Amino acid sequence: MFLNALLSAFEYLASVIPATIIGIVLIELFIELGWIQKLGFVTAPFMRFGHLREEVGVSFMASFGSPTAGNSMIAELNKKGLIDRTETILASLVTSFPATFIFVRDLTPVLIILLGTTGLIYLGIVVMIGLLRTAITLVLGRILLPPKKPAVVRQEIRTKKFGEAFKTAISASLAPLRGIIPTMVIAAIIVFQLIDIGFFDIISMYLKDLPVLRYLPPQGLPVIAAWFASNVGAYTIAGRLLAEGILSSKEIVIILLVGRVLSSLVRLRFTIPYYTGIFSPGMGMQIMLLATLMQEGLTVVIIILLALFW
Numbered sequence: 001m002f003l004n005a006l007l008s009a010f011e012y013l014a015s016v017i018p019a020t021i022i023g024i025v026l027i028e029l030f031i032e033l034g035w036i037q038k039l040g041f042v043t044a045p046f047m048r049f050g051h052l053r054e055e056v057g058v059s060f061m062a063s064f065g066s067p068t069a070g071n072s073m074i075a076e077l078n079k080k081g082l083i084d085r086t087e088t089i090l091a092s093l094v095t096s097f098p099a100t101f102i103f104v105r106d107l108t109p110v111l112i113i114l115l116g117t118t119g120l121i122y123l124g125i126v127v128m129i130g131l132l133r134t135a136i137t138l139v140l141g142r143i144l145l146p147p148k149k150p151a152v153v154r155q156e157i158r159t160k161k162f163g164e165a166f167k168t169a170i171s172a173s174l175a176p177l178r179g180i181i182p183t184m185v186i187a188a189i190i191v192f193q194l195i196d197i198g199f200f201d202i203i204s205m206y207l208k209d210l211p212v213l214r215y216l217p218p219q220g221l222p223v224i225a226a227w228f229a230s231n232v233g234a235y236t237i238a239g240r241l242l243a244e245g246i247l248s249s250k251e252i253v254i255i256l257l258v259g260r261v262l263s264s265l266v267r268l269r270f271t272i273p274y275y276t277g278i279f280s281p282g283m284g285m286q287i288m289l290l291a292t293l294m295q296e297g298l299t300v301v302i303i304i305l306l307a308l309f310w
Contacts, residue, residue, distance in 0.1 A: 023072025
């Protein structure tokens with residue numbers, strides 16, 4: 001049991017650690033080369049609206065390729081003292097939207113095949129929730145953070161030749177990596193041991209008995225149950241129910257969204273080591289909780305609106 005959990009932890013770390021290293025090295029390299037403004041002009045207006053530094057826009061763009069790299073950039077900005085705790089938390093919440101884009105990119109073919117138009121409606125709602133969370137975070141940033149002057153960022157930019165900048169970036173990355181990687185490894189080992197002893201499964205069993213499920217068609221409960229094991233499994237069952245006319249398109253979308261909310265606790269087994277590894281344990285837990293509460297809270301609101309007005 002212990003060895004299987006340990007193997008799962010190291011498989012997870014093998015996929016996350018390289019992106020973390022790349023993210024930290026990239027932010028150092030971008031600063032050394034003076035590429036911040038060149039890469040950040042697309043997101044600069046949004047960052048300015050949210051009173052976030054231009055560098056956060058770069059991490060946002062990088063997150064479309066790897067959310068881990070984007071968050072690693074933000075963590076590095078915090079460690080360098082360029083952004084404080086509040087701005088770090090808000091920046092991470094803003095940068096989480098590209099993860100939604102990656103989710104949609106990867107699952108669009110599956111959902112179209114299994115659910116057709118209903119699958120596209122579901123995907124559209126998931127994207128809308130991600131956009132709403134980002135918009136709310138930018139508004140919070142505008143309220144909580146002081147405005148940033150673009151001129152301040154420009155004065156801090158240093159330009160070097162690529163070879164020299166790369167060597168400096170590698171050297172500057174060693175210190176934060178010595179703190180991040182061990183924390184990430186320890187957190188992953190603990191969480192995957194909890195998975196192995198069935199800790200999250202026990203919690204999931206209690207969740208599946210929640211009274212809120214009484215308001216859903218009983219035929220859709222297998223979709224909810226499948227969510228706790230595999231989202232693709234849930235989509236497959238939902239596709240069969242839709243194809244056989246057992247549930248309507250509206251019912252399928254609502255059931256999938258409910259399953260997504262209820263299974264969020266199960267997903268903590270991955271998000272806990274992810275955030276506490278990249279950021280400090282305290283800050284990582286705070287970011288994880290805020291991100292989860294915003295995501296699932298907005299999803300619940302959308303579920304209620306769909307039930308009332310669709």
